[in-house]
Amino acid sequence: xxxxxxxxxxxxxxxxxxxxxxxxxxxxxxxxxxxxxxxxxxxxxxxxxxxxxxxxxxxxxxxxxxxxxxxxxxxxxxxxxxxxxxxxxxxxxxxxxxxxxxxxxxxxxxxxxxxxxxxxxxxxxxxxxxxxxxxxxxxxxxxxxxxxx
Numbered sequence: 045x046x047x048x049x050x051x052x053x054x055x056x057x058x059x060x061x062x063x064x065x066x067x068x069x070x071x072x073x074x075x076x077x078x079x080x081x082x083x084x085x086x087x088x089x090x091x092x093x094x095x096x097x098x099x100x101x102x103x104x105x106x107x108x109x110x111x112x113x114x115x116x117x118x119x120x121x122x123x124x125x126x127x128x129x130x131x132x133x134x135x136x137x138x139x140x141x142x143x144x145x146x147x148x149x150x151x152x153x154x155x156x157x158x159x160x161x162x163x164x165x166x167x168x169x170x171x172x173x174x175x176x177x178x179x180x181x182x183x184x185x186x187x188x189x190x191x192x193x
């Protein structure tokens with residue numbers, strides 16, 4: 045699994061001009077599922093995401109996690125994170141998980157984060173979505189469960 049994690053002051057996602065998910069202070073996670081991802085990838089990524097110390101403490105140092113700050117998480121499916129642009133001019137999507145697998149693991153990720161006590165909002169799987177955010181920092185990180193060692 046790949047995730048683009050952005051620390052945000054607020055974020056929202058719309059489908060057909062209707063807001064279907066929004067958060068204030070927290071993390072926006074754009075989540076891509078690889079063709080060979082499993083429950084282990086979900087567990088690793090959820091744990092890593094909620095425990096990343098990327099929020100400022102009272103001294104202005106990045107020492108606090110989402111768990112520490114009481115923030116929320118908005119997760120949006122993004123198969124394009126597995127676009128391979130090395131050859132030609134059109135990305136290849138061959139590494140992206142098939143929709144059935146991707147939707148299942150996307151849902152499992154949201155559930156795993158909720159188990160940590162984090163409020164979670166989601167986008168709509170396979171929908172055309174408009175995502176808005178106010179990046180805080182900006183702080184943007186990339187996580188990849190296949191590179192966790």
